[in-house]
Amino acid sequence: MAQIGGWNVDTLRRRAEQLRRVLAAEPGPEPIRLTRVRAELGNVWKSRIAARALDQCGLLVDDTESRTRQWIEHRTATLPPGFRDEVRDWLLALHEGTPRSKPRAEATLHAYYSRVHPPLIEWAHTRSHLREVTQADVTAILNRLTGHTRVGMFVALRSLFGFAKRHRLIFLDPTRRLRVGAPPPRALLPMTDRQIDAVTATAVTPLQRVVVALVAVYAARAITLRTIVLDDIDLPRRRIRIGGTVHQLTEFTHDVLEGWLTHRQQRWPGTPNRHLIVSADSVLATEPVPDYHLTWHLGLLGIDLEHIRGDRILQEAIAVDADPLHLTIAFGLSEKTAIGYSVLARNLMQRPIETTGRADDNGVM
Known part of the structure; x- marks a missing residue:
């Protein structure tokens, strides 16, 4: 070791x-x-x-409970008695999955709980059990909210009450006949020159540079970067496979990848880990680095990978006259997502924008 x-x-x-x-x-x-x-x-x-x-x-x-289970027990312990057990069982089902559903990500559990916690505390003043919550109670909560906050609250409450109804913890689902409509489209603006300069100045280590480069040029998600293995990279032929799609390496991404692979080999020559992205801890095993190693660590430095990814797709949409089919092929987007970016691109093309600093064909910003 x-x-x-x-x-x-x-x-x-x-x-x-x-x-x-x-x-x-x-x-x-x-x-x-x-x-x-x-x-x-x-x-x-x-x-x-x-x-x-x-x-x-x-x-x-290993006689420890998972960190997520500990979080669930800690959070639900503060809920009123009439809601505590139902919410804990709901979160555990989301975490562990059921015969009909896959386990949800830890971030999803945190988001759902943060949304249902305020109304549960409010209802506890007049309701002693989850089964006593009515459709009027849920409607009153939703009517105070707008936009994505309203839709997010409805999705979380529908999940909670749907679980309780399936397991016969309540008699009626108060969210069953409610509708809140589709969420409004999210506003996504191209990165400004100042933001690009800040990312360029911050991403200085070989690892930071390769992560930002692959996101900025190929619009790769962090979860996809974590799963790239060395066999997905062909430097002599200048190719890289990301999420099942083969991309041609530009001069910029080729140099950045070569620099990171050289650093990786010099720092950990005997590692059995075949993943492209490794850390001082993951080189001792074969698993990919955890999510926080990329998103959380870079987020502390002010680098938002999702913003960089969205900016890359948006600039491509503008360059190809908002063609959703091209976006689907180039970045592996779903039809709905590609259309969403195309709509944003058309809106931006109809008015001038103050962004001129962009990656050229070689990925140089």
């Missing part, structure tokens, strides 16, 4: 001492519980290397 991770002598000595502490605390022949490792070393970050070493030796038992 030290050889793969490129640890120096001090790092190796420190992590070996942490492993000795864990082994000394559990002298018996039984496998060591993960909660015990974390209790001995202080937190999840410090214990990850020791836990991984024990796991590779067959000496670790």
Whole structure:
């Protein structure tokens, strides 16, 4: 692990001492519980290397709850008694999935809960159970909202009450006959020269540059970047496969990729991880980097990958006279999404915009 991770002598000595502490605390022949490792070393970050070493030796038992389950238990514990169990079961079903539905992303759970929490607290003053909530109660909440906030609230409440009705926790679904219509189109404006300059000045490391370049040139999503493997890249032929679509590498993206791959090889020459994007932690295994390694880390630096991606698609739509078929082929967009970008492009082409700094054919901004 030290050889793969490129640890120096001090790092190796420190992590070996942490492993000795864990082994000394559990002298018996039984496998060591993960909660015990974390209790001995202080937190999840410090214990990850020791836990991984024990796991590779067959000496670790994971007795922890998932972080999402812990979050669900913590959040729902503060709800009024008449709503607590139903909301917890609903969130657990979203998290774990059902025979008819796939598990939802953690971000979806956070968004749904943040939307239903205020009305639940308000209803608790006059209602003692979820089954007592009426259609008039839901309508009163929705009538205070507009736009995407209104639609988002309705979607979350419909999910909650739909789950409760299917599991016979309520008698009637108060959202069943309600309609809020389609959400208004989101406003997306091209990036300004100042925003482009800020991203260019901030993305300076080889990893930051390759991530921003692939998003800015090929409109790749962060989740797609995480799944790209080395076999998807052909530098001699200047090709890259992103999400099943093969793209031709420009001079700009070729140089950025070559720089990152050179850095990757020099930093972690023995890693078994075949993914293009790796971190100091992921090089010790074979899994892709977690989502926060890209979106959250770059977000702290002020780099919004989704904004860069949307700007790239919008500029392409303007360049091809808002042709949705071209956008579908070029970026693998759904028909609905491609049409949405085409509508935005037509609206922008009808009025002048103050944006001139754009990536040229070589990806140079």
